[in-house]
Amino acid sequence: MKYLLRCLYLQNLLESGNFPIEIVNIASAKEKGPGRPPFWEMIFWWTRKPLASARAVILASLLSSDFDVERFIRIIFPSYMGRGRFSKTPHFLNPNLKLLNREYIEKIKRTRLLDPFAGFGSIPLEAVRLGVGEVVASELLPTAVVFLRAVLEYPKTAVEKKIERQLLNDVVRWGRWVLEELKKDPDVKELYDPDVAVYIGTWEIKCPYCGRYTPLIGNWWLARVKEKRGFKSLAWMTPVKTEKGVEIKIEKITDRSVLQTAKTIRRGRRTIGIEIGDKKIIVGDPALNGEPNIDAQTNKAVCLYCHANIKGTKEKWHVKEVLREWNERLERYLNGEISLEELRQSPARPRLLVKVRIVNKDLEFEPAKLEDDEKLWKALEKLKTLWGDPDIPTELFAPYQMGSAGAFRITLWGFDKFYKLYNSRQLLIFVKLVKLIREAGKKIEEEKQKQGWNREEAFKYAEAVTTYLAIALSKYHDYSSVVSVWNPSLIPGHTITFRGIAMVWNWTDISPFASFTGSWTRNVKTMETSLKYIINSIFGSSNSVKILLDDATSLGKISGERFDLIVTDPPYRDDVAYAELSDFYYVWLKRTLSDVKSNVLVPRFYPEAFFECLDDRCSSRVEIRTQWEKYAPLEISVSSGRADFFRKIIGVEAGSDEDFREKLGKAFKRMAELTKDDGMIVTYYAHTDPSAWEALVEAGWRKAGLRVSVAYVIATESEQRVTARGKMALDASVVVVWRKGSGGVGFVQEVENKAFEEALRRVDEALKIGSSLDINLFLKSLAGVLSVYTSYSELVPDISVKEIVERSFSLALKALVEAVYKRGGVEKPLDPYSSAYVALKLVTRASEEKAKARGRESKIEFRRGRVDRTFASFLGVFSNINVDILIANKILAKKGDELELLEPEPDSLTEQSIRRALENLLHEKNLDPSKPENFKTAVDALHYLELKAI
Incomplete structure (x- = not known):
């Protein structure tokens, strides 16, 4: 009864079965190539969630479960034309909030939203666009905080003070001033052919x-x-x-x-x-x-x-x-130990x-x-x-490799300090640009004070303009270094597009005066374009935005505040080593945004980001040399190199699997503490594999006392596939909705029975309203199972989280297949091979649907679905067949570290193409169509009958 009452508490559209996940995914998938949000071009960042999905998730969390879906779509995507088509890339138009009644508008204005892992700001930006009353974005790393202020704080302040046009013009004007001053420098004139x-x-x-x-x-x-x-x-x-x-x-x-x-x-x-x-x-x-x-x-x-x-x-x-x-000789030469000729x-x-x-x-x-x-x-x-x-x-690079989290392979070649990443001309130009940007910041501050601005306003405005110029410099040295490779497609590569910084050949040295991808000239123009987009996005919003430099495991700068909604993308186990990698930006941002006195860096802008207080009053500060030294031990991820280094050198546990679980649990516990009793936590998670879910469930349920409500797979677009994400839905994240309220004791067998029935109910309801047979249907089933398991704070007998996840995956698959059988009129369970095949078909359809979502209906690319061996092993729990038997019977085939479902792969929907694909499949399975009596399973017979039917 207690559990059923909790189920009735589903009050919003996101938790209902009506959330239009298919349309949201189509909209999200369009944020690629020319459809990318312009402000993403400001600077490279490793992962960014699509604005379309963030917008949909936030608003659906604030609307009632019976809210009209068609109206919801028209609000979040004004360019939607129906049948998966958009007149304009969805994120370019602001949500049409005029279609909401006054009650909802007031509710949104009263809402307080937190993103404790804000990254580059996609989630908080969409909260601002929706008019959420208070938006708080927090990040551990100073580099991310600088970028967040550029995306969220400075444009909003400019709009509120009605100086947005002035800000745009000054970024361009002072960017040109820097360039013109550089041209005048006698040291620079002779270094480049004009x-x-x-x-x-x-x-x-x-x-x-x-x-x-x-x-x-x-x-x-x-x-x-x-x-x-x-x-x-x-x-x-x-x-x-x-x-x-x-x-x-x-x-x-x-x-x-x-x-x-x-x-x-x-x-x-x-x-x-x-x-x-x-x-x-x-x-x-x-x-x-x-x-x-x-x-x-x-x-x-x-x-x-x-x-x-x-x-x-x-x-x-x-x-x-x-x-x-x-590299050794270069350092010795600069120190005066050897001659230039040597x-x-x-x-x-x-x-x-x-x-x-x-x-x-x-x-x-x-x-x-x-x-x-x-x-x-x-x-x-x-x-x-x-x-x-x-x-x-x-400054020194992090003196260790990061394992699966990334690598500084460049250090193995002697490039152990940041200045060594550039040839002498590049380094000289960047140092001169730092000095010119710093000078520009001072001139801007003086200019505004002469115009009658008070000192504080002039200082903050100078900080804003200088920040955009500093980001332009960061983008420049990302494209121009001895580790940025020339690409024959005529676009230079980034220095840090890999999960690390690797040794490259054919590097690029870009003139600051050229109008070319990555040059100073082009980057200033990019800042202008990015700013225009953000200003248009937030124009008219009256909410407040707060950016925090804080640790998500404690969030000590938030006290006495509670939030209606927390939406965030927490780290996953083998996440990018952000602290170490973004030091590439940090060491230059620190210089550009600080001052120099007596040949020493001293605070100017962002003192809390680049300098550490030596006492409670911050009367004196000391420079933070690198992020890896201060923040890497605090980061939530697994990195074998990081773990070994900090354990051996300073005796700190950082980067181990145990450390990851402990910190993720603390972060979830703190989020739960900051959430109102009737509030909600929504997490993106870039994995669909069971081991990742184990860490997630342990953190959310065991450590924070939360329960799973619903889950979806939402298409996400990252700068690159920075890790081997869940293969059931490539380039996707699982969005999990959490609620407070786990409690009481549950007996495992009873809980399991309830969990299966709940999963069956959710899948059946989804099928009734026309949901697609795909990975999202499996996630609905899995969320149903986990919602029951996590509704109890204690299970008898006690079982591990790993076992709970394993049982949940198996029960979810079983419920999914049985619901499909029921809808298809199958009264008796099919044989184990057929059940396994149906389950695999359902959870590996993402690649086929992806081709449709990209608008290539005329030539659909049917690619075989893949799963990893761990996921496939759960099939055995309800089908009594292990993976090796499925491989032996030609239902699955090994493809590297993955397993591929053997099925036809037509390159079009023509009869000839389908026939050829089926013939190739039977040949691959060593089956003779003239001897059907030799078929091993009903799956073989299915493919044979499909061929005969053509």
Whole structure:
């Protein structure tokens, strides 16, 4: 009875069976490519939740369960046209709150919302757009707090003071001022050719066999840009042996008719050449047959002068050793211990390969010359005169690798300090930009005071403009470093797009004066575009926004406050090592947003982010050198390298699985404490696998006393697939709704029976209203099971959370299959193989639905669904068949670390394509259609009958 009363408490649309998850997912999936929110282009961040899903989840949490769904859709997505179509990317239009009655508007205005893991601010931004009365966004890391203020605080303040146009203009004006001042600098004038946008460089090493320097080239391609017919651009490098050494020759195809008919030649995953009619062209060194002359994964390099193989082992390799020596010598030179000539004679050194010009909006490539390399050495001499300047980032990288959470492989090559990530010209330019941005901030403050602003207002305004300029600089050095790779698609790569910072070849050095992706000029324009979007998004909202630098396990800066709604994306086990990786931004933001006195960094803007108080009154502060030193031990994630380092060096437990569970539990407990009794917690979680659910249930139920209400799979778009997410629904997050109220004692067998009945009820109700047979239906079933288990605070006999999750997955699958049977008129249970097949079909349909959601109904891509072995093992609980038997009977097949459901894969809906796919499937399963008596299972018979029916 107690449980049933709790079930009746489902008061909102999100917890009802009416939430339009399919449409929300279609809207979320559109936030990709050109549909990305413009403010995401401000700076690279690892994961960001779609605005469409955040908007839908927040508003649905505040509306009654019987709210009209069609009206709800028109409110959150004004551009929705029906049948999954939108007249405009959904997030571009603000929600149409005029369709809400006054009672709901007032309720939203009274609502207090918290996001304790706010990241880049998607969730709080949508709360602001919806008019939520008070929005609090908290983050552990200073870097994230700077970005949150740029997204949430400064635009809102500008709109409230009606100076948003002034803010936009000043960001652009002072961005141009910085550039013009840089142009005047005599140290800078001679470093760049006026018409060169990008220099492509690499490392050259002295061959241990012939003694000549050989460049290490990771990709011969300079341009390989596709069009609907053929290619728009094709260009590549060819090495040429001369008396002076190895020089570079540029090869390209300019004939439009040839470009349209050209086809690539591939070997494995590598494009090694092109085919034009009967003619084949292999790129690069003919002796290497299209392969690069450096492969760091296999510890192999080839001298382009004598073609000697320079091999090594993981522990010892000439290439890695001489690069370490370069970095050691560089530091010794800057410290005055060796001469420039000694440094120039290093067995490894930077070298420029190609200059890139923009001519009539196209790129032209030209080999770099000796005088271009000389500019790097000149810059280094100038840099030495600045050595000891606090604006040079000499901080150490985190001295450990992060395991599955990421890696600083670059440190294994001797790049152990941040300044070593840049060639001398890049570093010199960035240091000068830091000083100019700092000067601009002071001039802005002075200007506003002269205009009659009070000191506090002038200071805060200067902080805002300076922040956007600091972010523009961060974006610049993300695109221009010796670890940002040139991409033949004609777009430079980020330094930190990987789960770490890796050694690359063919790096990019972008001129600050060029209008090119990642340049200072382009980045200032990006800040303007981003700001315009945010200002338009929040225009007219009258709510309050608060940004906190705080630890989610304690949230000590929130006292005596309780929230109606907490919506957040908590960390998962193998999450990105944010503290360590975002130090790449931190060390530059700290300098740009601080001041210098007596050759030491001192607080100016964001003192709490970059300096630590030495007493309770903060009368004096000390610089926080890096985030990894202060905040990595506080982060919630598993990192084997982090765990080993902090355990051995300072005796702190940080990064272990036990530490992750403990901290996640503390965070959930604190969220529960801050939630009103009738409030709600909504968590995104980027996993569908059982082990992740185990950590989630332990934190939410065991540690925080919460119960699961409902769950959905919502399409999410991240900057990249930063980890191997749940394979049942790629690029998706599970949204779980939590309520307070677990209590009482439940007997396991009775609880299990109730859980199964609840799951069956929810699935049946969902099917009655036309829900799709997909992963979301499984999640409804799983949430039904967990809602019963987690409604009790104690189970008898006591069972582990792991066992609860295992039972829940199995019961959810069983309920799902039985509900489908019931709807299909199947009175008796099917055989175990058929049950397993049906269950797998239901939970692996995400890939098929994904193709439809992208608007390619004319050519649907039917890809086989995949699950991991752990998930597949739960099938055995209700079907009495283990995974190995399913593989032996050709229902599943091994595909690397995953399992693939064997089913037809037509490339279209034509009869011919379907027939061919079924014939291929039977052949793959070693089945002869003429001998059906040899079929092993009813699943074999199903595929045979499907073929016969065509």
